[in-house]
Amino acid sequence: xxxxxxxxxxxxxxxxxxxxxxxxxxxxxxxxxxxxxxxxxxxxxxxxxxxxxxxxxxxxxxxxxxxxxxxxxxxxxxxxxxxxxxxxxxxxxxxxxxxxxxxxxxxxxxxxxxxxxxxxxxxxxxxxxxxxxxxxxxxxxxxxxxxxxxxxxxxxxxxxxxxxx
Amino acid sequence: xxxxxxxxxxxxxxxxxxxxxxxxxxxxxxxxxxxxxxxxxxxxxxxxxxxxxxxxxxxxxxxxxxxxxxxxxxxxxxxxxxxxxxxxxxxxxxxxxxxxxxxxxxxxxxxxxxxxxxxxxxxxxxxxxxxxxxxxxxxxxxxxxxxxxxxxxxxxxxxxxxxxxxxxxxxxxxxxxxxxxxxxxxxxxxxxxxxxxxxxxxxxxxxxxxxxxxxxxxxxxxxxxxxxxxxxxxxxxxxxxxxxxxxxxxxxxxxxxxxxxxxxxxxxxxxxxxxxxxxxxxxxxxxxxxxxxxxxxxxxxxxxxxxxxxxxxxxxxxxxxxxxxxxxxxxxxxxxxxxxxxxxxxxxxxxxxxxxxxxxxxxxxxxxxxxxxxxxxxxxxxxxxxxxxxxxxxxxxxxxxxxxxxxxxxxxxxxxxxxxxxxxxxxxxxxxxxxx
Numbered sequence: 233x234x235x236x237x238x239x240x241x242x243x244x245x246x247x248x249x250x251x252x253x254x255x256x257x258x259x260x261x262x263x264x265x266x267x268x269x270x271x272x273x274x275x276x277x278x279x280x281x282x283x284x285x286x287x288x289x290x291x292x293x294x295x296x297x298x299x300x301x302x303x304x305x306x307x308x309x310x311x312x313x314x315x316x317x318x319x320x321x322x323x324x325x326x327x328x329x330x331x332x333x334x335x336x337x338x339x340x341x342x343x344x345x346x347x348x349x350x351x352x353x354x355x356x357x358x359x360x361x362x363x364x365x366x367x368x369x370x371x372x373x374x375x376x377x378x379x380x381x382x383x384x385x386x387x388x389x390x391x392x393x394x395x396x397x
Numbered sequence: 398x399x400x401x402x403x404x405x406x407x408x409x410x411x412x413x414x415x416x417x418x419x420x421x422x423x424x425x426x427x428x429x430x431x432x433x434x435x436x437x438x439x440x441x442x443x444x445x446x447x448x449x450x451x452x453x454x455x456x457x458x459x460x461x462x463x464x465x466x467x468x469x470x471x472x473x474x475x476x477x478x479x480x481x482x483x484x485x486x487x488x489x490x491x492x493x494x495x496x497x498x499x500x501x502x503x504x505x506x507x508x509x510x511x512x513x514x515x516x517x518x519x520x521x522x523x524x525x526x527x528x529x530x531x532x533x534x535x536x537x538x539x540x541x542x543x544x545x546x547x548x549x550x551x552x553x554x555x556x557x558x559x560x561x562x563x564x565x566x567x568x569x570x571x572x573x574x575x576x577x578x579x580x581x582x583x584x585x586x587x588x589x590x591x592x593x594x595x596x597x598x599x600x601x602x603x604x605x606x607x608x609x610x611x612x613x614x615x616x617x618x619x620x621x622x623x624x625x626x627x628x629x630x631x632x633x634x635x636x637x638x639x640x641x642x643x644x645x646x647x648x649x650x651x652x653x654x655x656x657x658x659x660x661x662x663x664x665x666x667x668x669x670x671x672x673x674x675x676x677x678x679x680x681x682x683x684x685x686x687x688x689x690x691x692x693x694x695x696x697x698x699x700x701x702x703x704x705x706x707x708x709x710x711x712x713x714x715x716x717x718x719x720x721x722x723x724x725x726x727x728x729x730x731x732x733x734x735x736x737x738x739x740x741x742x743x744x745x746x747x748x749x750x751x752x753x754x755x756x757x758x759x760x761x762x763x764x765x766x767x768x769x770x771x772x773x774x775x776x777x778x779x780x781x782x783x784x785x786x787x788x789x790x791x792x793x794x795x796x797x798x799x800x801x802x803x804x805x806x807x808x809x810x811x812x813x814x815x816x817x818x819x820x821x822x823x824x825x826x827x828x829x830x831x832x833x
Contacts, residue, residue: 257526257766284653284669286769289780289793303780305767305795309653309669316767337656340803348490363483363832372491379495 233311235260238280245275259316266319266328270355273304273317273334282306282315285331288341290349294375299323300351304331321351330356348373448476451814455484459562459818462828464802466809466817473813480806482799485832493792497757498524499598499734501792506592508796509830511554512547514540514583515772517596522677523768523779524598528760530732534679535723536600541678542613542716543586543595544770545709549620550579551773551825552702552709559699559822560631563640568627575623578616585609598758599733600726614717617710624706631699641696645808645820648693655804658797659775660705661824663689664697671771678770683715695823702825732758757787774798774825798831 239253239262249268254261264272276282286305293301298320306315321328330353331338340362342353347361350371360366368386370377449470455463463484468475489504496504498520505516518540525532557572580590586609587595587602595602631637647657652665662669670687672680688704690697727733730749739746762785769778775797784790801824808820 256764257529259765259767261765285656286776287767287778287780287793287795289791289795291782291791291793303793305778305780307669309667309674312674314675314767335656336654337800337803340799344799361483363486365483372488377491379491 233280233308233313235313235315238276238313238315241280242272242275245279246271259314261316261318263318263320266321269302269304269317269319270329270331270334273306273331276306276315277334281308281310282313284309285335285337285341286314288338288345290345290351290373292349292373292375293320297322300326300349302328302345302351326351327354328352329354330359332356347371350374453817455481460821461558461826463832464821464826464828468809468814468817470814473815475809475812475814475817478806478809480802480809482802482828482831485828487833489833490792490794493789495788497754497787498789499753499757501789502596503592503594506594507829508794508833509551509772509774509777509798509827510591511827512551512773513591513593514543514547514587514595515770515777517594518544518678519768519770519772519777519779521596521598522770523766523781524758524760526768527764527766527781527783528598528732528758530599530727530758532600532727533724534721535604536725537678538716538720539586539601539605539725540596541680541683542605542713543583543593544678545712545716546579546582546613548709548773549706550576552706553579555702555773555822555825556627559819559825560637562818562822563637565637568630571623571627575620582609582612582616585612597726597734599729600724604725605720610717610720613713617713620710621707624703628703638696640816640819641699641823642694644695644816645812645823646692646694647804647808649691652693652804655807656800657775657804658800659771659773660701661698661801661804662775663687664701665693666691671769671776675769677768679716679719680712682719683712685712695819698823698825755787759783759785759787761785769795772797774827774830775801777830794833796830796833798826798828799833802826802831 243250246268249265249272250262251265252263284307286307289303291301291303293299300321300323302319304317306317319328328351330342332342333355339358342356343360343362345351346353346359347363348371353359361368364372370382370385451468451470453468454460454465460466465481465484466478467481468478470476492504493501502517502520505520506513508516553572553576557569560568583593584590586605587593647655647665649666652662652667657665666689668687668689673687685708688701688708690701734753735746735749740750760783762783765782767778767780769776776795777797778795780793780795781789782791805821805824809817812820
């Protein structure tokens, strides 16, 4: 199977889901409409043999429209193909359907995207923060979050009082 | 009827119906003795049939770092558990956006600190693919050798600590003796033992000296003998087998669903290894086998890693034989650091060194790339988006330990509490990498 066959199959099965196909540096990227990502993943997994989700990366494009981008990295082990899917969402409504129903291991990757970039996943079974504690209110990988952090944003345990003697 | 008598009655009834099937009399006598010592002891029920919540870590030596497991126990069985990570989160993906690609390299040393060289190589390969930088052959061979040494380094720590988790401490000392030798080799290769940062974008920092090559030769001559001795000790060791056989079984489909990676995935029967799937460096020029087991239990993970170490020795041997002469860095000074001789003794060299440090290598605007290597723990990948400057717009690290720990949660559910430590040891996570 080749990438052309994969894309042709996807276009035939889900004609309205694919926005753009880009090829560069020997890698294929498909830009998918955000609300169809779960369907695209389901077709890729059940019909085209993409059985392993490697990674989900969240990117802050820092643009006024379609600010956030999610990058899915999928593998078809039997065919030796690596495919990249992309979806974009708005800053005002950063919600994307969760793909945990298709790839259970998307769970933690989506939690990471929520924690670091503040993208919410519809239908995620357990959308908690993963690195930062729940008490933290910011999403540190956004471009408008300062490198040095925000003073007082994270409550720290108080210093124990020095002993009297 | 006073309290004591009532308690005793309840105790007798409890013992009668309890799970204490062996040594009933003995246990009864023990409980009576306990009761006579503390007349106020109250028996709420059989400890084995009551649920309790146990918190393991984050400060626990057996969790290999700062992993925290909160488990709900039914007797000795873990009914459900939650894994909490992030205690070592340093935000290195954020830091990366404020560093040039080369400046970021020392941070990668501190991800999987058991195999720093692999992390360096993964970053370099991603940047080189992104900016289309050619790397001389000799450098690729040096990287391959060092990557395989790093794999030995990581697997040796895994072996020592896992056998220690199962109760044998002497093994730890033997594997650490061998690790010490590899650290000495890294000292000869890179001038540093642990945080090597020896790779450069477009090549490596320094050539292998004859002394270093001799040290590597001596090491791989001796190492298979050590490996055989350890296998002799473990492969038929009843305690070792019984602690590991049939523990934490994961089928091939389940392993893919859980997102296991590296040796853990291969122990479940999925022959996925980035070295053969998408050959990088010079892995397509050397002969080696990818060990795969189908049992999917902790013992299979042990066999896979042991065999991987043997294959690593094979790869290093072949690389040393094939090691071609030639330059060790790309000679275009816009793409890679110039030689130190040039920097010290020529004006252009100095200017290039300055330029490279300040601006770094600038990949085309809008370019993006994902490059992965087979690190000792699994697929380690860097996804980079460039905005045309010397700094990455976004650098996402796909760390194998993160994925393995995710799978740990469902592997632990249904296991015995006494197996937790062995299971964590078998999956071999490194928190520095999982928490980024």
